[in-house]
Amino acid sequence: MKLELHIWRQAGPEERGNFEKHQVNDLDPHMSVPEMLDHLNTRIIKSGGEPVAFESDCREGICGQCGFVINGDIHSPTPGTTTCQTHLRSFKDGDKLYLEPFRAKAFPIKKDLVIDRSAFDRIIESGGYIGVNTGQASEANSTLIDHHLAEKAFDAAACIGCGACVATCKNASASLFTAAKISHLSMLPQGKPEAEQRVKKMVAQMDAEGFGSCSFTGACEVICPQDISIQNIVDMNRRWRKAL
Helix, strand or coil, X not given: CCEEEEEEECCCCCCCCEEEEEEECCCCCCCEHHHHHHHHHHHHHHCCCCCCCCCCCCCCCCCCCCCCEECCEECCCCCCCCHHHCXXXXXXXXXXXXXXXXXXXXXXXXXXXXXXXXHHHHHHHHHCCCCCCCCXXXXXXXXXXXXXXXXXXXXXHCCCCCCHHHHHCCCCECHHHHHHHHHHHHCCHHHHXXXXXXXXXXXXXXXXXXXXXXXXXXXXXXXXXXXXXXXXHHHHHHHHHHHC
């Protein structure tokens, strides 16, 4: 399989970037996109060039680090799919692929396809934890939780923090990410004592990081590889107003 790759190359946050063209003619359709970049980098290194910088870790659609834009599609042209789970069979032989990083002020480009997602870490650090002193751990089954509520909390906790919601939003809002993190803690009994304090701190930190406001168009829900519901944003806004 052959593909014509146009890859965004940028030496650093303050440097100007541009697309670099590579013609690759010996690709296996069963390769994932990161495997394709591994294959290309091997060729670049052998020729004495600078390999393409990109992120990946689990390569199983769990960690969210692999995300970038492929031909204008956030993560992947396949709905509900991360970049690392996108295989070359999704494209046609001879296709041109334009690969570029997520674009958002709060996600500065570090190098090539690598962005700085540490703003998400700071949002979580601002209140995304349980700090109540409960003493010795009790039997896990001693606190009964309604099955429906537990499922909703698990659905929110499925957020992998990839940043796709920010990249697709016209305002670069992080509301879906922040709301998911607030929801999965606030729904459960262990997180309720600090719920008001948590939502105020995390929303304030989200704003401080420079993310835009939510216009509730729903693009974030559509592009999310974990299908996180925008109902979480509704719940976050309700909790935030109540906490003020």
